[in-house]
Amino acid sequence: MFNFLPKGFNFFDLFDKQVDYAVEAAKCFKELVAKGNIDDASLKKIEDIEHQGDEVAHDIFLHLNQTFITPFDREDIHALAKELDNITDMINTIVSRLVIYKLTAVDKNLIEFAVVIEESVSAVSCAVKGLRQMKHSQSIMNSCVEINRLENVGDAMRDKVLAELFETEKNPITVIKLKEIYQDAETILDVCEDVTHVVGAILLKQA
Amino acid sequence: MFNFLPKGFNFFDLFDKQVDYAVEAAKCFKELVAKGNIDDASLKKIEDIEHQGDEVAHDIFLHLNQTFITPFDREDIHALAKELDNITDMINTIVSRLVIYKLTAVDKNLIEFAVVIEESVSAVSCAVKGLRQMKHSQSIMNSCVEINRLENVGDAMRDKVLAELFETEKNPITVIKLKEIYQDAETILDVCEDVTHVVGAILLKQA
Amino acid sequence: MFNFLPKGFNFFDLFDKQVDYAVEAAKCFKELVAKGNIDDASLKKIEDIEHQGDEVAHDIFLHLNQTFITPFDREDIHALAKELDNITDMINTIVSRLVIYKLTAVDKNLIEFAVVIEESVSAVSCAVKGLRQMKHSQSIMNSCVEINRLENVGDAMRDKVLAELFETEKNPITVIKLKEIYQDAETILDVCEDVTHVVGAILLKQA
Numbered sequence: 145m146f147n148f149l150p151k152g153f154n155f156f157d158l159f160d161k162q163v164d165y166a167v168e169a170a171k172c173f174k175e176l177v178a179k180g181n182i183d184d185a186s187l188k189k190i191e192d193i194e195h196q197g198d199e200v201a202h203d204i205f206l207h208l209n210q211t212f213i214t215p216f217d218r219e220d221i222h223a224l225a226k227e228l229d230n231i232t233d234m235i236n237t238i239v240s241r242l243v244i245y246k247l248t249a250v251d252k253n254l255i256e257f258a259v260v261i262e263e264s265v266s267a268v269s270c271a272v273k274g275l276r277q278m279k280h281s282q283s284i285m286n287s288c289v290e291i292n293r294l295e296n297v298g299d300a301m302r303d304k305v306l307a308e309l310f311e312t313e314k315n316p317i318t319v320i321k322l323k324e325i326y327q328d329a330e331t332i333l334d335v336c337e338d339v340t341h342v343v344g345a346i347l348l349k350q351a
Numbered sequence: 352m353f354n355f356l357p358k359g360f361n362f363f364d365l366f367d368k369q370v371d372y373a374v375e376a377a378k379c380f381k382e383l384v385a386k387g388n389i390d391d392a393s394l395k396k397i398e399d400i401e402h403q404g405d406e407v408a409h410d411i412f413l414h415l416n417q418t419f420i421t422p423f424d425r426e427d428i429h430a431l432a433k434e435l436d437n438i439t440d441m442i443n444t445i446v447s448r449l450v451i452y453k454l455t456a457v458d459k460n461l462i463e464f465a466v467v468i469e470e471s472v473s474a475v476s477c478a479v480k481g482l483r484q485m486k487h488s489q490s491i492m493n494s495c496v497e498i499n500r501l502e503n504v505g506d507a508m509r510d511k512v513l514a515e516l517f518e519t520e521k522n523p524i525t526v527i528k529l530k531e532i533y534q535d536a537e538t539i540l541d542v543c544e545d546v547t548h549v550v551g552a553i554l555l556k557q558a
Numbered sequence: 559m560f561n562f563l564p565k566g567f568n569f570f571d572l573f574d575k576q577v578d579y580a581v582e583a584a585k586c587f588k589e590l591v592a593k594g595n596i597d598d599a600s601l602k603k604i605e606d607i608e609h610q611g612d613e614v615a616h617d618i619f620l621h622l623n624q625t626f627i628t629p630f631d632r633e634d635i636h637a638l639a640k641e642l643d644n645i646t647d648m649i650n651t652i653v654s655r656l657v658i659y660k661l662t663a664v665d666k667n668l669i670e671f672a673v674v675i676e677e678s679v680s681a682v683s684c685a686v687k688g689l690r691q692m693k694h695s696q697s698i699m700n701s702c703v704e705i706n707r708l709e710n711v712g713d714a715m716r717d718k719v720l721a722e723l724f725e726t727e728k729n730p731i732t733v734i735k736l737k738e739i740y741q742d743a744e745t746i747l748d749v750c751e752d753v754t755h756v757v758g759a760i761l762l763k764q765a
Contacts, residue, residue, distance in 0.1 A: 209555045244514045307658045316523035316730035320530070323734070348623045416762045451721045523730035527737070 155215055156276045158204050162228040163272045165197040169235040170265040174258040180250030182243055194236035201229040216275075216346050223342045228272070230335045231265060238328040245321040253305045257298070257329035264294040264336040271343050278350050285347070288340040298333035302326055362422055363483045365411050369435040370479045372404040376442040377472040381465040387457030389450055401443035408436040423482075423553050430549045435479070437542045438472060445535040452528040460512045464505070464536035471501040471543040478550050485557050492554070495547040505540035509533055569629055570690045572618050576642040577686045579611035583649040584679040588672040594664030596657055608650035615643040630689075630760050637756045642686070644749045645679060652742040659735040667719045671712070671743035678708040678750040685757050692764050699761070702754040712747035716740050 172190050176182055204225040208214070214221055242248070271287035274280060305326050313319050379397050383389055411432040415421070421428055449455070478494035481487060512533050520526050586604050590596055618639040622628070628635055656662070685701035688694060719740050727733050 206555075209552070240510065244510050245517060246514075303654065303658050307660075310659060310731065310735070316734065317517065317526060319731060319734060320523065320526060321517070345623070348620075413762070416759065447717065451717050452724060453721075524724065524733060527730065527733060528724070 153207060155204065155207070155221060158200055158207075159224065159228070159272050159275070162197060162200045162204070162225065162232075163269045165193050165200065166228055166231040166235075166265050167269050169193045169197070169232045170258075170262045173235050173239060174255075174262045176239060176242075177251065177254045177258045181248055182239065187239065187243060190236050190239045194232050197229060197232040201225045217349060220342055220346050220349075224272070224339070224346075227335060227339045227342060228268075230338070231268070231332065234328065234332045234335055235261075238325060238332070241325060241328065245325070247321060247325065251322075253301070253326065254329065256301060257326070260294050260298055260301070261329065261332050261336075264291050264298075264333055267291045267294070268336050268339050271340065275343070275346065278347065281347050281350075284343060288343055291336050291340050295333045295337040298330045302330040360414060362411065362414070362428060365407055365414075366431065366435070366479050366482070369404060369407045369411070369432065369439075370476045372400050372407065373435055373438040373442075373472050374476050376400045376404070376439045377465075377469045380442050380446060381462075381469045383446060383449075384458065384461045384465045388455055389446065394446065394450060397443050397446045401439050404436060404439040408432045424556060427549055427553050427556075431479070431546070431553075434542060434546045434549060435475075437545070438475070438539065441535065441539045441542055442468075445532060445539070448532060448535065452532070454528060454532065458529075460508070460533065461536065463508060464533070467501050467504055467508070468536065468539050468543075471498050471505075471540055474498045474501070475543050475546050478547065482550070482553065485554065488554050488557075491550060495550055498543050498547050502540045502544040505537045509537040567621060569618065569621070569635060572614055572621075573638065573642070573686050573689070576611060576614045576618070576639065576646075577683045579607050579614065580642055580645040580649075580679050581683050583607045583611070583646045584672075584676045587649050587653060588669075588676045590653060590656075591665065591668045591672045595662055596653065601653065601657060604650050604653045608646050611643055611646040615639045631763060634756055634760050634763075638686070638753070638760075641749060641753045641756060642682075644752070645682070645746065648742065648746045648749055649675075652739060652746070655739060655742065659739070661735060661739065665736075667715070667740065668743065670715060671740070674708050674711055674715070675743065675746050675750075678705050678712075678747055681705045681708070682750050682753050685754065689757070689760065692761065695761050695764075698757060702757055705750050705754050709747045709751040712744045716744040 169190060172186065172193065176186055176190075204221065208218055208221055208225075267287045267290045271284050271291070274284035274287065278284075306323060309319060309322055309326070313322070376397060379393065379400065383393050383397075411428065415425060415428055415432075474494045474497045478491050478498070481491035481494065485491075513530060516526060516529055516533070520529070583604060586600065586607065590600055590604075618635065622632055622635055622639075681701045681704045685698050685705070688698035688701065692698075720737060723733060723736055723740070727736070
């Protein structure tokens with residue numbers, strides 16, 4: 145009766161794929177902001193990653209509705225797929241916003257954010273890939289602690305750069321644009337932290 | 352024991368009512384922005400629709416807590432009522448924001464948004480009313496596809512009008528106001544898309 | 559087997575603690591804005607309250623995952639802890655934003671908001687503490703009605719002060735800052751209203 149699932153179907157494989165797309169998007173974002181120049185090819189690349197990530201999320205939701213036995217709670221699988229999708233979405237959003245706002249100058253604050261974002265998404269990848277072998281939960285927890293640390297780093301960075309922006313930038317239109325961009329950057333780190341909440345719930349239930 | 356439910360009580364009737372209010376609000380909104388003039392009577396009309404919609408949502412939540420047999424999953428009923436309520440709420444919010452910001456000039460961008468919003472809410476109505484006869488799921492799916500298409504149309508419109516706004520509008524206060532209004536307009540289309548996620552989950556479980 | 563819970567552990571005690579922190583934060587906020595001067599000591603005090611509130615929320619989530627018998631639905635316990643945490647979080651957010659934006663002048667609008675916020679959080683405290691004795695549900699419902707009334711008061715205040723701000727403030731940078739602060743203030747009242755939804759669901763199920 146349950147043989148209608150593709151042979152060898154495995155939630156962990158899909159989560160690996162999803163998190164690989166998030167890592168790729170974060171890497172792409174870091175390269176973009178370092179160049180301060182978003183050409184059509186890079187823009188298309190980020191959009192493609194986001195689109196492919198969407199499809200994996202959709203696959204997970206679909207299989208979730210057709211599967212009776214899941215490696216962990218259905219609601220946790222749903223939440224994890226949703227949050228991982230949010231990471232890639234938010235990276236795509238910030239890039240298209242840079243284009244719409246014509247913010248193509250190199251911005252040292254954004255470069256700093258992009259570095260922290262890549263570190264955090266990379267820790268998310270370790271945490272999520274660790275779920276296959278939940279007995280190594282200490283290593284998963286270490287990644288989560290690191291993601292939380294980086295979210296606090298991001299909070300402090302956002303507070304500092306916004307204070308600076310309001311202090312030094314006299315063009316209100318530029319204030320409007322950069323304020324939104326910096327807040328988006330910090331939101332990506334928030335979403336990474338949201339992943340740790342789901343991962344924490346999964347670990348606790350298996351304990 | 353369960354006879355305390357009003358005779359003839361039916362979740363589908365309440366969803367029909369809710370979605371009719373959303374359609375009415377969208378129609379009202381399109382008329383308002385075409386005139387570019389929000390008189391007290393129109394403002395009150397939108398507020399009344401929102402208030403009546405609220406009451407239906409409240410009725411659904413109340414019955415949900417008192418009913419043991421529901422036409423589909425309780426969580427889906429809750430989510431559907433919530434999302435339909437959000438549509439009417441957001442239309443009321445954008446209208447009151449136009450009043451607060453004294454944005455009463457005819458704005459061609461907003462007229463375009465209002466047309467797309469009315470089309471999308473109308474497709475939402477088809478999808479939701481279709482749930483009574485779930486064997487016609489193809490027709491429900493077609494409405495959902497259309498709602499998703501219109502959400503993409505809205506995304507592209509918002510990107511285009513925001514780029515134009517930042518390029519051409521020199522008054523930063525006007526930028527602040529219109530940016531929020533256009534983003535609100537696009538959010539209404541996002542909420543319509545959220546309805547398709549709930550509807551999709553319902554169909555899948557009945558398949 | 560279930561003896562690993564701390565002796566005398568009680569969800570109600572934790573909710574009482576959480577809501578006491580929210581009340582303390584609201585009181586602190588009212589004092590701060592009345593002085594219009596946020597010294598390091600007051601800032602640290604608000605941050606400490608937020609941090610302590612976080613720990614109680616974390617305790618509730620932890621116990622929820624280890625407890626089989628709960629005084630009411632697990633999802634309602636989770637939602638209540640989350641919303642109470644949001645109140646303290648939002649008060650901390652608005653205070654740190656005042657600092658970042660260097661908004662330290664006495665603002666009569668914000669003083670008015672702070673009064674309404676303190677009243678609302680105080681009603682939230684009555685409602686939540688009332689849950690220990692659910693037979694006194696009428697008194698709990700009265701608090702919820704009051705919280706809803708204050709949320710409407712807050713909506714009207716925000717609409718009025720934003721209309722005034724756009725009418726009278728000519729510095730767009732100041733408009734950006736104050737608009738966000740007033741919206742944050744209103745959001746705190748929204749979160750208090752979200753608590754009433756959870757409380758209402760709890761009462762209904764016990765009826």
